[in-house]
Amino acid sequence: MGSHRNALVAAVRQELAEARGTARAVLAAAESARGEAQQRRRLVRDAYATCLSQLAAARESARDDIRQRYRHEAGRLAGHLRGLATVSANGAAGAPWRLWAPSEPEPGGRPGLLRIGTIAFDEATALPALIPLLGAAHLHLDGPTAVLDEVITGVLLRAIGSTRPGDVQLTVYDPEQLGGTLAPFAPLGPTLVGPGGLGPLLDELVEHICRVNERVPAEPLPWRLVVLLADRATAAEITAGERAQLDRIVRTGVACGVHLVVRGLELEQHATLERIVVRDRTATCDSLGTLEIQLDPPPPAERITAFCRNAAERIRSGPPPARLADLEPAAYWTGSSRHGLIAPIGDSTDGALVEVPLGEDPPHALIGGPAGAGKTNLIHAWLGSLAARYGPEELALYLLDFADGVSFARYAPDPRDPSWLPQVRLAGINVTGDREFGLAMLRHLSEELRTRAQAAKRHDAGTLAGLRAADPAGHWPRIVAVIDEFPVLLERRDEAVSLLEDLARRGPAQGIHLILSAREVAGSPALLSLLPLRIALPKAHRILAEDNLAAAVIPRGHAVVNTAAGVAGANRIVRLPDAGDRAGWRALQRKLWRTRPLGCEEPRLFDGTAVPRLPSAYRPSGRVPSADEPVGSSPGAVLGERIDVAERPARLRLGRMPGRNLAVLGTRTDEACDVLAAAALSLAAQGPAHFSVVCLAPEAERAAARLVAELPVADWYDASDVHFDLPHSEVPRYVLGYGLDAAGPEHHDDLRSLLADGPERRTHVLGWWRSTAGLGEHLDTIGAWVALDLAPLHPLPGGPVWRPRARRALFFDRSVHRTPEVIIPYEVNSDHT
Structure with missing residues (x-):
């Protein structure tokens, strides 16, 4: 009898152990395979039924003298079964009616089992029947x-x-x-x-x-x-x-x-x-x-x-809008961009996140939709999702907005919020009238492409992944350039077209990707063929193939994602989050900003409506320099800010060569005075110099007097006492002329002699002409000019199409430029400062 009882006990224990092992294994499998919804449901359903059957069999085979041991083992197995029931029938699917409330599955999840009652094994063990x-x-x-x-x-x-x-x-x-x-x-x-x-x-x-x-x-x-x-x-x-x-x-x-x-x-x-x-x-x-x-x-x-x-x-x-927070990963900056970028931009109709790739294939993206369709919102959501996954060492962003807006300003610090998005290197806003800045960004990216291609050649690497493997100490993040309303760059068949096409063709291999968006898509067929990833917003035209009508039927807040150049049959419908919530966005940006690595520089923000001030480094210290202090052979006069990525000043070198004089042309008094003041102050900051201020324009007297007060050594001459003599000087001498077009005929010979012979004697004329009257005879003695709202001195082929506008000027220096460049005159001594 004893041996029989022992054998029975051993058999019951074996059955319980097998059932418990099955429950644990399947529970682990169910937890680790959440993404495989069909497999999870089948495993859990089968395991649940199997465990219940084994538990019932163990109960029936247990005799009274081992009932207590059975209860102990059965209690442990019942706990595992409850875990399986929770995994497979959670929320509204399995809660008792007294606790019942509707619930929704996790994004991408699928319904599981449903409760219809309970199974009672004994007075202490009752499990849900699913x-x-x-x-x-x-x-x-x-x-x-x-x-x-x-x-x-x-x-x-x-x-x-x-x-x-x-x-x-x-x-x-x-x-x-x-x-x-x-x-x-x-x-x-x-x-x-x-x-x-x-x-x-x-x-x-x-x-x-x-x-x-x-x-x-x-x-x-x-x-x-x-x-x-x-x-x-x-x-x-x-x-x-x-x-x-x-x-x-x-x-x-x-x-x-x-x-x-x-x-x-x-x-x-x-x-x-x-x-x-x-x-x-x-x-x-x-x-x-x-x-x-x-x-x-x-x-x-x-x-x-x-x-x-x-x-x-x-x-x-309708369904509630997706949240920007839904796109964030469990942990920030855990992604590697070595082989590409992938991030969700929204969710599908079943709640699963829709991820969009950028890498070797597809390399670039084209976004289209009419005004108000949500292009900017989509870009914010995509960039936020990318920035949460890839840190500054993995991702660099260059952003350009030609859409009459300041949407990218949120990525840079401002007086109300000092945070910025650590991945952003450059953001251009209000640049509708500054196509030149778009060209500057394309040139910068082209130079980066050349640098990367040379480094890849040195390391015998064909792709960014190969370069990063061969040069682990190098800094090679993937670059994503976003250009909103990119057709502005293609209005003229010039350098911009070739730069964009070259970046689109050769950029992906070196980790440079383009995201181009527009209300109405335009561009060369060669460029558009290199943009296979198409994202069409409601009512978008020419984004998808002609026979693909998905964009015409999707509701607001949705988009069509197509990775096959818009071919019908490759669509994915995405519900976009509301990324326009500044509070939600600011919370994400501040988290990433606080996590930024040491040495992470804030982005360069170019605002087309902002007027730059003359930096303090280009102003004299207030001390009068002594005559024996050294002076460079070619002092540089700072005239304004260049429209480029590096935020550099436009300089005019004034050496002892013929023609080293400057003519400022135009009727905008404040800007003309600011150009002369910036030039004079920056020259005074470089060492001993003597300034003679000749003011023949009554409207400029206030600005001229203000400049004289700030210069260390300066003489003042008005219309009653005009001097264009050519004295000998041990230090550089600069004649600042306000309204030189008003100089009478009696002064023309002296002025011409000063312009022609002065530079060799370290004397230079920096003059403002309100009109071209009387200027023609001096053209051969003026080697540089800044045109505000007058026609340039020389019609130069290949130069920018000049449309005069406030706080923009054309600068041309014969010794440096082949074509004139657009600059922004500094604000110096106007009433605003």
């Missing part, structure tokens, strides 16, 4: 009609309550009660089918299944949940054709999202069919074998009605 439905099975119920209807009501509420509003389309065939059986679900607007409608309903379902099978690639569709509540007459009169259609739905419906819940009709046996047999308040089902289920009581009708009304309201109002 059955499959959405994505897994049809249900066939047999038993007392009243109890079956209660079970169906509970199953429907759990199925709909554990999905997103609108994800389940309910159809009810109820010839006897005409929909009254499931009346609490009426607010959802289910499709009701009455007497005589079974055949057409089955035909429509079969056609739907055929259409789903023909969709390539398959896109997520709402679940079709079809409840068939047949009466005796219907069951007796079903035709052979209807039976065949019903069998087809049983065989193929689950794979296509069509699920039957049937009472009163016989169904053919199939692997996807879950049979539930009800006896009073207990039941058995296929997946749980012979285990007896204590059915849950039906949910209160008022709770169903309240839930359905709320769900219907949410469906009518």
Whole structure:
């Protein structure tokens, strides 16, 4: 007897150990495979049923004298089973009715098992009884009609309550009660089918299944949940054709999202069919074998009605907008850009995040949509998602906005918020009139491309990944250049076209990528062919292929992502987050800013509406230099700021060569005075110098007097005492002339002699002419000019198309320039400063 008892104990322990091991293994598999929704559901469902069966078998084989040991082992196994039940039927799918509330799956998740009751093993062990439905099975119920209807009501509420509003389309065939059986679900607007409608309903379902099978690639569709509540007459009169259609739905419906819940009709046996047999308040089902289920009581009708009304309201109002926070990873800056960039820009209709790649394929992106469609919002969301994944060592951003806005200003510090986005190297805003800055950025990127190509050649590397592997100590982040309204750069067939095409063609191999956006897409076919990643916003034109009409039907806040140059059939519909929420964006930027590495420099912000001030480094210190202090052979006069990436000043070298004089041309008094003042102050800051100020323009007297007060050594001459003599000087001498066009004929010879012979004697004229009157005879003695709103001195081929505008000037120096360049005169001594 003792040996028999020991053998029995050993057998029970073995069975419990095997069941516990199965539960642990499957639980671990379920947790590690959350991304594999179908596999997880199958593993958990099978393991749950297997563990329940093994637990029941262990209970039956246990004798009274080992019951206590069984209870100990069974309690541990029951805990694992509860863990499996929580994984597979969480929230509304498995909560008791007293704790029930609707819930939604995680993004990308799928419905799991549904609770219909409990399984009681003894007075201390009760576990939820779970059955499959959405994505897994049809249900066939047999038993007392009243109890079956209660079970169906509970199953429907759990199925709909554990999905997103609108994800389940309910159809009810109820010839006897005409929909009254499931009346609490009426607010959802289910499709009701009455007497005589079974055949057409089955035909429509079969056609739907055929259409789903023909969709390539398959896109997520709402679940079709079809409840068939047949009466005796219907069951007796079903035709052979209807039976065949019903069998087809049983065989193929689950794979296509069509699920039957049937009472009163016989169904053919199939692997996807879950049979539930009800006896009073207990039941058995296929997946749980012979285990007896204590059915849950039906949910209160008022709770169903309240839930359905709320769900219907949410469906009518549409899905809530995605959140920018949903795009953030669990940990910042963990991504490596060695082989490319990938980041989500929104979610799909089923809640799964949609990731967009940039790398070797696809290398660049084209975004299109009319004004107000959300291009800027999309760019913010994409850049925020990238910046959260890739740190400054992995990603560098260059941003240019030709769209009459300041959208990229948020990435740079301002007086209210000192934070900036650490990955941003350059941001250009309000540059609609400053196409030159776009050219400067393209030249900078072209130079970076040349540097990287040379480094790759030295290391015998063909791609950025190879270069980073061969030169791990180098700094080679991937570069993403975003140009909003890029057609502005292509208005003229000049250097910009070739630069863009070269970057698009050779840039990806060296880790340089373009994101170009526009309201109306324009550009050379060669450039557009190099932009295979297309993102079309609602009502976008010429972004997708002509036969791809997806952009015409998507609602606001959505986009079509296509990685096949817009070819129909490669679309993904994305719901975009609201990245315009400045509070939400600022919170993300501040987190990244506080995490920035040492030495991370704030971005260069070029604002086309901002007027730069003369830097203090170019102003004299206030000390009068002594005559014996050294002076460079070619002092440089600073005239304004160049429109380039490096924020450099425009300089005019004044050496002892013929023609080293400057003419400022135009009628804008403040700017002309500022150019002369910037030149004089910067020259005074470089060492001993003597200045003679000749003011022949009454409107400039105030500015001229202000300049004289700030210069260390200066003489003042007005219209009553004009001097253009050429004295000998040991230090450089500069004659600043205000309104030299007003100089009388009696001064022309002296002025010409000063212009012609002065530079050799270290005397230079920096003069302002309000008109070209009297200037022609001096052209050969003036080697540099700054044109404000007058025509340039020489029509130079290849120069910029000059449209005079405030705080912009053309600067040309014969000894340096082949064509004039646009500069921004500094604000120096105007009333604003």
